[in-house]
Amino acid sequence: MMKLAILFFILLLAPVIRESLESVMVLHMFLQLPLLILVGVLLHGNRNWRFLEKWNDNGVAGMLLAVGVLIFWMLPRSLDDALTEIELEIWKFASLPLLGFLWKNSWRKIGGIFKSFLYINFLSMFGLLAWLYLGTPVQICNNYLINEQHIVGAVYLSSVLVLLLNLLYIVFFRGLGEEAE
Amino acid sequence: MVHNRLIKNYLVIGGIVILLMMVFGILMLLAQGGGLSLSPPTFYQFMTIHGTGMIGAAALAASAVMWYFLSQHVTLSKRIFKANLILFLIGLVLVIIGVFSFDYASAWTFLYPLPTLSAKAWGIIGALLYLFGMLIIGIGFLLLFIDTGRAIIRKKGSLAKGLGWDVIAGKKAEKDAPEPAIIAGTMVTIVNVTALIAGATVIMMNIIHTINPAFTFDPLLAKNLTYAFGHVFANSIIYMSVIVVYELLAKYTNRSWKANKVFLIAWSMSTIFTLMIYTHHMLMDSVMPKWMLIIGQVFSYANGLPVLIVTAYGTLMIVYKSGIKWDMSSGLAFLSMFGWTVGVVPAIIDATIVVNHVMHNTKWVPGHFHMYMGLGAVVMIFAFMYYLAKVDGGLKITKLDWIAFFSYIVTMAAVSVQFLVSGALSTPRRWATHTPEWMGPALFGGIAGVFLVIATTLFIVHFVRYVCNET
Ligand code: HEM
Numbered sequence A: 001m002m003k004l005a006i007l008f009f010i011l012l013l014a015p016v017i018r019e020s021l022e023s024v025m026v027l028h029m030f031l032q033l034p035l036l037i038l039v040g041v042l043l044h045g046n047r048n049w050r051f052l053e054k055w056n057d058n059g060v061a062g063m064l065l066a067v068g069v070l071i072f073w074m075l076p077r078s079l080d081d082a083l084t085e086i087e088l089e090i091w092k093f094a095s096l097p098l099l100g101f102l103w104k105n106s107w108r109k110i111g112g113i114f115k116s117f118l119y120i121n122f123l124s125m126f127g128l129l130a131w132l133y134l135g136t137p138v139q140i141c142n143n144y145l146i147n148e149q150h151i152v153g154a155v156y157l158s159s160v161l162v163l164l165l166n167l168l169y170i171v172f173f174r175g176l177g178e179e180a181e
Numbered sequence B: 001m002v003h004n005r006l007i008k009n010y011l012v013i014g015g016i017v018i019l020l021m022m023v024f025g026i027l028m029l030l031a032q033g034g035g036l037s038l039s040p041p042t043f044y045q046f047m048t049i050h051g052t053g054m055i056g057a058a059a060l061a062a063s064a065v066m067w068y069f070l071s072q073h074v075t076l077s078k079r080i081f082k083a084n085l086i087l088f089l090i091g092l093v094l095v096i097i098g099v100f101s102f103d104y105a106s107a108w109t110f111l112y113p114l115p116t117l118s119a120k121a122w123g124i125i126g127a128l129l130y131l132f133g134m135l136i137i138g139i140g141f142l143l144l145f146i147d148t149g150r151a152i153i154r155k156k157g158s159l160a161k162g163l164g165w166d167v168i169a170g171k172k173a174e175k176d177a178p179e180p181a182i183i184a185g186t187m188v189t190i191v192n193v194t195a196l197i198a199g200a201t202v203i204m205m206n207i208i209h210t211i212n213p214a215f216t217f218d219p220l221l222a223k224n225l226t227y228a229f230g231h232v233f234a235n236s237i238i239y240m241s242v243i244v245v246y247e248l249l250a251k252y253t254n255r256s257w258k259a260n261k262v263f264l265i266a267w268s269m270s271t272i273f274t275l276m277i278y279t280h281h282m283l284m285d286s287v288m289p290k291w292m293l294i295i296g297q298v299f300s301y302a303n304g305l306p307v308l309i310v311t312a313y314g315t316l317m318i319v320y321k322s323g324i325k326w327d328m329s330s331g332l333a334f335l336s337m338f339g340w341t342v343g344v345v346p347a348i349i350d351a352t353i354v355v356n357h358v359m360h361n362t363k364w365v366p367g368h369f370h371m372y373m374g375l376g377a378v379v380m381i382f383a384f385m386y387y388l389a390k391v392d393g394g395l396k397i398t399k400l401d402w403i404a405f406f407s408y409i410v411t412m413a414a415v416s417v418q419f420l421v422s423g424a425l426s427t428p429r430r431w432a433t434h435t436p437e438w439m440g441p442a443l444f445g446g447i448a449g450v451f452l453v454i455a456t457t458l459f460i461v462h463f464v465r466y467v468c469n470e471t
């Protein structure tokens, strides 16, 4: 797992891959970012990570931190600036794996209500972002054109639909399943 | 009894806020009636705080009714219940500061782009305080309904089963149908989580637009989301409070209120209708797809009816020849069913597109919802207060309570009818200033309102006496 994570990370860092992923807005947002998060998740693996046990016992602290990082990278501004400012780019490559790591560590520890709350929040925040990217007449980013914005908006909208259908499936058919304590 | 301390806090806070908001209502009517001079900005601040406070406080108290009875059947989290109360208070304080210190006055519907573009009537700070206040209140309620939803799913398997769809489908016997508290709880969970998702999106959108007006959004979608939130959330109040009618009458008559298939179908229908009919707020938006408006019209006729009919019928049946002893709480419960029934009639009339073209935005509209809120939903909350005071505290009723009971009926009816009369006279709603021919009903309503406040105070005093006795 850990080796895989490191391999992944190196691949993502490779200039060709990095530059081609970042040249297209939708790949930047919906491929590079998730893959960097995945690196953190893989790195964490199924190990227990003793040093986290003390301060992330119930998962709340870790999750809040992870969500904070996520919100930062959901701001259109952050991605845009990462293209021009090297400090931000470094921070991106450091913070997103960290996010994945913390997420993986915290998710099984936090309570069900917190999980549902996060899920529902993503639903409405993705909806908001879809609305923003699809609807606003201004070009939000310096580095990406307005039609790229629309593609990103469409992807957000599709994720909302998927999240919604999945939610309906869970609450009306599947139930909480093994997740219920 | 179950977590009584918190239930009492909810009701005392809810009751007192309702009482205070009534005072703002009276001030508005007196101003419209020419008996008091209020500057228009002040009027709109009052209108904003009245609408927000009433809906918020009634929803808060109603959620306590629901929580109390639902928690007898499923396991709810006390911590979440407490968190909701705390978030409500924080949000309320922000809203109050926004309205009174920073002149925010968009009405509780905060319709985009009004929060930002107020022609300098208020500034960014007022708008942000109000919007963040609403967001925080919404987060509290979202947590609460996530908890109820999860608890129901844990107990029943799914929300579908919470609504008894397996019984409707014949897979399960009618005698194993979910309890009314669970059915209502499921319905409210479904509609309110939906409403709060829409609300969070549109509030965040307004916040973005307030901070940076260069980001503009589609106003039609904004209006849809706003009413999908506001209409549904306000509507849910009565579906939470009505649980007291089921439980109280069952207890008082020593009969059980069992859900049968018709009852289940009615609740499922009202669940779906409630989600669809917010479009009746869009009847004047000619750019809306026609089919949506037709849905808005057709289902507004039918919206509350299924639940109303099975509940009203059930109420008569359970009371009939039961030898029930009438006291304040059963009297209030009975009154609330009457008020609800009468209160939907003007709504049904108004939801007709032809009529709506005339009555839209006249005081007919507040006429309808003051009647069904004031004589229906809020009365259920008072019924619950008397129920707790009696069942849990053994508190005796005095003559004064009965006087309050009858004065409440007369004066609340007067306040509602006054709005309807104004509407019939084509008085526009939400106008700070009235022409002389519109003033009569408003002035009358303002004076009736004073007695209404006295009656309500007596209700609350009774409850507070119980709360103080107990500890
Ligand atoms: C003493 C009792 C009350 C009085 C005198 C009163 C008075 C008023 C007045 C004058 C308005 C503005 C009407 C207009 O559009 O011109 C209003 C609006 C409103 N009232 Fe009341 N009210 C009372 C009780 C209630 C109750 C019990 C509720 C709900 C639980 C309620 C909820 C509302 C709402 C939601 C609005 C709409 C505000 C808006 O248009 O944005 N009121 N009320």
Ligand SMILES: [Cu+2]
Pocket (backbone or CB within 6 Å): B231, B277, B278, B280, B281
């Ligand atoms: Cu409505």
